[in-house]
Amino acid sequence: MTAPTRAGTPTVLDERAIRRRFVTVSCLFWLPAGLALASMVLLFTERGLSLGAVAAVFAAHSLTAAALELPTGGLSDVVGRRVVLACAGVLNVCALALIGLGTTPWTLAVGAALMGAGRALSSGPAEAWYVDTVHAHAGPEADLRTGLARGSAASAGAIALGTLLGGGLPWLLGVGPDLGSLLRSSTSGLVVPLSVPVLLGVAVEIVFVLYVLTALTEPPRPAATPRGVLRGVPHSVAAGLRLGAGDTLVRRILMTAGAAGTALAALELLTPGRAAALTGTPESGALLFAGLATAGFVCSALGSQLAPLVARLTGDGERAVLTGLATSTAGLLALAATVSAGGAPALTVALAGYGLVYLGLGAAGPSENDLLHRRVDTSGRATALSVQSLAAQLVGAAAGLVIGVLPAGPLPWLLGAAVLLAGTLLWARRTAPAERSAAVPAAAAE
Incomplete structure (x- = not known):
């Protein structure tokens, strides 16, 4: 280049x-x-x-x-x-x-x-x-x-x-x-x-x-050319969708994206109200939430920086994804366990749990995408990433609607944790070597 x-x-x-x-x-x-x-x-x-x-x-x-x-x-x-x-x-x-x-x-x-x-x-x-x-x-x-x-x-x-x-x-x-x-x-x-x-x-x-x-x-x-674009874009989209449906590893990555979207939807919907309840007013709660959001992004950045180290320590990318998602699941469970508790110990556990969710997702993301890029070629690379993003958005939006109508308490947090746990368990079984062998062209033959 x-x-x-x-x-x-x-x-x-x-x-x-x-x-x-x-x-x-x-x-x-x-x-x-x-x-x-x-x-x-x-x-x-x-x-x-x-x-x-x-x-x-x-x-x-x-x-x-x-x-x-x-x-x-x-x-x-x-x-x-x-x-x-x-x-x-x-x-x-x-x-x-x-x-x-x-x-x-x-x-x-x-x-x-x-x-x-x-x-x-x-x-x-x-x-x-x-x-x-x-x-x-x-x-x-x-x-x-x-x-x-x-x-x-x-x-x-x-x-x-x-x-x-x-x-x-x-x-x-x-x-x-x-x-x-x-x-x-x-x-x-x-x-x-x-x-x-x-x-x-x-x-x-x-x-x-x-x-x-x-x-x-x-x-x-x-x-x-305009004609080439009109023909090429639908073909790339269809090829990306076929890859997601037909490739075991890619399908696992897309399902994990949906689970991560659910976890983030739970945090975004439930944390502001919890912050307001903790501080006593909506205004001070909004200020606290802004601080928490910033801390969450910092934890995500730290997790991403640690992703190569996690992959080396765990042996490969699949185990690294499992480790990162398990960390995030533990964080959501900590938030669920402390939702009705008071005092400094419960608050400390809740803050640690909030950070763990972002830290784990940040650590898992680069390894997931590394695996994804080894399954697609340049003709469908951006399409595959768009399918991954869409899975996170759609599943997260649907989960948010459900979480929004659940009664206050640990149940909404537990729903997010259960979905993320399901996404984590997808990686408990290693992909067969034949399934990991070579990159699959996203624009495969019709």
Whole structure:
């Protein structure tokens, strides 16, 4: 794999340079999401939206991302990783600008839908670029887990940093009342302290697009024609779905993604109410939850960094996945066991359990994806990642609906733990050597 220098002479990218570019892209993409995370709900309510309207805006994001997940993964496999990632960044620039400056519900809903489209476009191409480039440089047996772990850690770390900045900037701007009123008066109310992190995310997204276009060099591809795209994308999607249905290891990975989605849905739905009950008010509970979310992303980043070590200590990727998921299951069980308990010991166990969920999922993810990439080739790599992401979203959403109607207490936590335990037990049985043998082309013959 080569990159053009200023003199026009190609320079060979070594594995460290490839990892560095993948880590940078992962960080730049997820930092704006973290910046917007901490203030978005409060920004929407300040714009006059009710909680029901806020939920509808979020639904526009989720439904758009789910609807486009598979087609956009196929598009990346057909037209290339770089152009699809750049388009994701452009959509996010528009989305964050609308969210940061919009004052009407329909404007905010359009912004959320565009962000969902950008999320779908970004699901897979960067990781597919990394794997394709490493394979081109060092062959199909090259180590992937280290780079995947660092990319995953960079993503989680960027969200954690963005959440801290996104929560802290509005507070800093609001400390001086004159500064907050100056923002409102000088911009006719378009820019308020809560919108500043979102608009900062626009600047980061522009840097992301420029970096993708200049740093993510790809091997030459056949020129994509509209007819070729219209034929190639459905074919890639169908091939990815067939692979998930017909390959034992890939099917196990997809089912695990659904289990992990359920665990995260339980945390996201149940932790805010638990934090509010602990602190006594919704406002202080929201502040505590923001701190917990940041700590969770840090634990996820740490787990991802530890993934290669876990794989070495346990012997291989499958045992590493088992170990990571078992750790997360233990964390959810600790949260379930302490939901009705009080006192410092119970709180300590609950906090440790919360961290263990993210730590274990972070440690399992790179090994899962390493196994996945060894089962697919470049023609269907991004599609396979999109199928994995869609499994996590759909199963997590369905589980969230069930968890939301269960009575308060340990039962909702136990449901999440039971589903994650089922996903963990999938890895108790080793995949037969014949099933692990060689990469299966995702675009296999019809």
